[in-house]
Amino acid sequence: MSLAVVAGTGRCGSTLVQELLCRHPGIGFVSGVDDKLPKLNLAGKHNGRLYRRGAPRPSGMTSLAYSRKLLERGRVRVAPSEAYQLLDRHVTPGFSRPCRDLLASDMTPWVSGRARAFFDARIEAQRCDLLLQHVTGWPRTGFLHAVYPGLKVVNVVRDGRAVVNSWLQMGWWDGWRGPENWYLGPLPQPLRDRWETSGRSFPVLAGLGWAMLMTAYADARAAHPAGQWLDLRYEDVVADPRKELTKALEFLGLDWSPEFEQGFRKHELHGGRGDAYRRELTPPQIADVEAVLADQLTQWGYAV
Secondary structure, eight states: OOEEEEEESSSSSHHHHHHHHTTSTTEEOOBHHHHHOGGGOOOOTTHHHHHHHSOOOOTTOOHHHHHHTTTSTTOOOOOBOOOHHHHHHHTOTTSSSOSSOOOGGGOOHHHHHHHHHHHHHHHHHHTOSEEEEEEESSOOHHHHHTTOTTOEEEEEEOOHHHHHHHHTTOTTOOGGGOTTTSTTOOOOHHHHHHHHHTTSOHHHHHHHHHHHHHHHHHHHHHHSOTTSEEEEEHHHHHHSHHHHHHHHHHHTTOOOOHHHHHHHTTOOOOOTTTTTHHHHSOHHHHHHHHHHHHHHHHHTTOOO
């Protein structure tokens, strides 16, 4: 039985990649409906069939707004989900919001057995070639790899300036309460000093959060077996989706089937808000964010 992961920092395009890949008939997933009913621990037997028959999430609608429609009367939709309520309840409390990345060394025999039972039950019920789990925030790939040694990871990366701008507009971003209270845990002292020097700028704090996560992803990739990790840039996906999705499917051991083509055609992909940060942040704010992210932006191929 096989498990794979689509992972990203959040607001990075990983939801789009997950939703596109789950159009493939060989892929199973945990749905938003399953996650809304965690006590039932639904295995999602019909998730793939229902999702692939339905329309994609409307362009411009956030994942949160879309998920709220999942259980509206007459509008039950089955779509891929991070399933954090289910995972916290049936795998391990705290999976959804750890203060640091979850590593292989954090795995216990008790949790390993629960994780294996959780994912294997869904693979069996959905009769899929692999189950594709969506993870945002910390990678947690080392944690899951400890249970599934063959775990493949599709890591979706987006320009950190765009991610910062998006975080600042999300109701769930808890940086407004300061790094003592946000889900990423305390800032390392050098980053704390940079935040203080910026006058406790919130765009800078969001940038430092992105930098912490990207460091964790680089560490996770270095610890992962060669050939089981694939980086995709969100900007490349929307610019040439066929090329990038073909790469992802081949990486997962799947082909571009006629059924996947039919599902792919349901989506309208466009560059969208890739450079919205240039309009929605001030030039001084952008300069401050770039100052703290310059090295990592360059490392991931983004011009500063």
